[in-house]
Amino acid sequence: MRRQMTEMLKGTLEGIVLALLTRRPAYGYEITAELRERGFTDIAEGTVYALLVRIEQKGLVDVEKVPSEKGPPRKVFTLNTRGTAELDEFWTTWGFISDRIEELRKRGH
Amino acid sequence: MRRQMTEMLKGTLEGIVLALLTRRPAYGYEITAELRERGFTDIAEGTVYALLVRIEQKGLVDVEKVPSEKGPPRKVFTLNTRGTAELDEFWTTWGFISDRIEELRKRGH
DNA sequence: TCGCGGTACTCAGTGCTACCATGTAGCAGT
């Protein structure tokens, strides 16, 4: 993956995944697939799973094991109250940085 | 500084500084001050200087030492051809991620 | 029955970046 992209995903990828989880609970493989559909084709599976471990440890999601028809049991993640709060904060931070960068883009070009 | 902000600045701060340098050449202390004016009040001086060392080593800027009226000589950074190319790439990457996140923000809320 | 492809998760190691704290140094005004 391009270096810039990698660096820019730091901090934002977590928010993106949390945002996906507001729609509906999901499991790792599913989230990876959805990211790919949304254009993030180069995000490795390992990256997503590592991120899910982190947000679980931070207590932003509730986890439930659900048997799968095909393959190992799924770990289904559901956004909880703390996760929702974290996501709100993410949108605030994103808005802040995004506004300032857009300003630079307009005037700079 | 807030954790989220720190992480989200990774990758973007370099672009922000490069964008500032398109306006006019500048030196570290000046860039730090301008960042603060633009709302990035919590960015440490050390962070900026470290970033400037990096972009210099990557050959994105030309450097010139200019004596200062007050204090040590200034290291004035000027965006060169490679820096401009890197900035273009930054805007592409930014646009990509930004578009996708904005889409999530709209539909998610 | 054996391999293959798709599903689903795990983990150790690496590199990059922003942060913190501190240090150096020049100059002005008191």
Place this chain on the structure above:
DNA sequence: ACTGCTACATGGTAGCACTGAGTACCGCGA
């Protein structure tokens, strides 16, 4: 001398995404 502003430098830390490899379970066709 002391304080404060200007100006740059640096060593150590933490967090995050990436790489690459591995485990395991299932169904299907050769």
